[in-house]
Amino acid sequence: MTQPLLRVRGLTKHFAVRQGATGAKAAVRAVDGLDFDVHAGETLGLVGESGCGKTTTGRMLVRLLEPTAGSIEFEGRDITKLGRRAMRPLRQDLQIIFQDPYSSLNPRHTVGKIVAMPLEVNGINPPGGVKARVQELLELVGLNPEHYNRFPHEFSGGQRQRIGIARALALRPKLIVADEPVSALDVSIQAQVVNLLRELQRELDLAFVFIAHDLAIVRHFSRRVAVMYLGKVVEIGDRADIYERPRHPYTKALLSAVPDVAAFGEPRQRIRLTGDVPTPLNPPSGCRFRTRCWKAQDVCATEEPPLLVREGSGQEVACHFPEPAEGSGKHSPEPAEGSGKQSPEPGDRTTAPSQAHSGAGQENGHEVAA
Numbered sequence: 001m002t003q004p005l006l007r008v009r010g011l012t013k014h015f016a017v018r019q020g021a022t023g024a025k026a027a028v029r030a031v032d033g034l035d036f037d038v039h040a041g042e043t044l045g046l047v048g049e050s051g052c053g054k055t056t057t058g059r060m061l062v063r064l065l066e067p068t069a070g071s072i073e074f075e076g077r078d079i080t081k082l083g084r085r086a087m088r089p090l091r092q093d094l095q096i097i098f099q100d101p102y103s104s105l106n107p108r109h110t111v112g113k114i115v116a117m118p119l120e121v122n123g124i125n126p127p128g129g130v131k132a133r134v135q136e137l138l139e140l141v142g143l144n145p146e147h148y149n150r151f152p153h154e155f156s157g158g159q160r161q162r163i164g165i166a167r168a169l170a171l172r173p174k175l176i177v178a179d180e181p182v183s184a185l186d187v188s189i190q191a192q193v194v195n196l197l198r199e200l201q202r203e204l205d206l207a208f209v210f211i212a213h214d215l216a217i218v219r220h221f222s223r224r225v226a227v228m229y230l231g232k233v234v235e236i237g238d239r240a241d242i243y244e245r246p247r248h249p250y251t252k253a254l255l256s257a258v259p260d261v262a263a264f265g266e267p268r269q270r271i272r273l274t275g276d277v278p279t280p281l282n283p284p285s286g287c288r289f290r291t292r293c294w295k296a297q298d299v300c301a302t303e304e305p306p307l308l309v310r311e312g313s314g315q316e317v318a319c320h321f322p323e324p325a326e327g328s329g330k331h332s333p334e335p336a337e338g339s340g341k342q343s344p345e346p347g348d349r350t351t352a353p354s355q356a357h358s359g360a361g362q363e364n365g366h367e368v369a370a
């Protein structure tokens, strides 16, 4: 296989914080050892619930945040520790689109100035001049190039996000990290912005790390998908494997809650996860998902499951008892004697917590709602 555009290994971010009345030092383990590659022109979707470390990851990828450990290689070059000056030429290749199109645009600058900023900061004078280039970019993202002199407040949310996209494209990057680029927008215009990004991706052969909490949006945009839980990737693979044959219980639970990505031909089985996501200040031992997992066994509390390709499917899964390889796993395997049982049924009702849990499973207090 060709060298990946981006190669991430062991990427980690721990935020130092002070806790409680004593102000004791503690670490928020926001991102805890991610491994993944992104190839040129490819889209990788990064999904997971709020707080699982997506934004922290995205910001580390473009070096807006310093990793605590691990490495980021871009085109074969280790960029993890490059200083500001050494990073400058790379800024052209690596761009980010922020979640909030309101706070990410300077209200006192015209659209022309905002989109031109990356060119100016990098001392680039494109053929034909900055203004012509900016107008070309505005046109590319579906905005009127004549609106060059307007201010952000004169635009709608969707239009503002288009301005953010034009700014990200100004330096003709090779990779764009899009951090929930449509979640702050009205549902009615989300599809338009996603479609614009898809068109640009194809036309310009851009690679994307597309971050979202919404699995439905990621499905339309990403060829490969990584599912995150509490600072870890729990499953990563091709879109079809992740959406049609999920093997990690968490992925399965997430998918069961999204009507239009429910497994084809299967009655919809909603798995309702109960309990909160544990705090990254003190994540569970072993498998971090075990406090909400209906399949948890003793081993899940003591041994962290490695992210591995399991027999029968192409994606990598971090689970001691992954779902079966074929179909969407309507029937969960019985992982071991005395195992907890999953009891999803058609419909959407809450069942009693599954019985017969042993060891780690018992402290979970989870429920599987079918």
Ligand SMILES: Nc1ncnc2c1ncn2[C@@H]1O[C@H](COP(=O)(O)OP(=O)(O)O)[C@@H](O)[C@H]1O
Pocket (backbone or CB within 6 Å): 015, 016, 017, 028, 029, 030, 048, 049, 050, 051, 052, 053, 054, 055, 056, 057, 280
């Ligand atoms: N600067 C920070 N200091 C301390 N904790 C942080 C900081 N930034 C993010 N976190 C924590 O790290 C975790 C991951 O946050 P984030 O990457 O924003 O998640 P997501 O984008 O998936 O919602 C959260 O628990 C968040 O509270």
Ligand code: SF4
Pocket (backbone or CB within 6 Å): 248, 249, 250, 287, 288, 289, 290, 291, 293, 294, 295, 296, 297, 300, 305, 318, 319, 320, 321, 322
């Ligand atoms: S079965 Fe165990 S390893 Fe797999 S997700 Fe559940 S708790 Fe984690």
Ligand SMILES: [Mg+2]
Pocket (backbone or CB within 6 Å): 054, 055, 056, 180
């Ligand atoms: Mg975020």
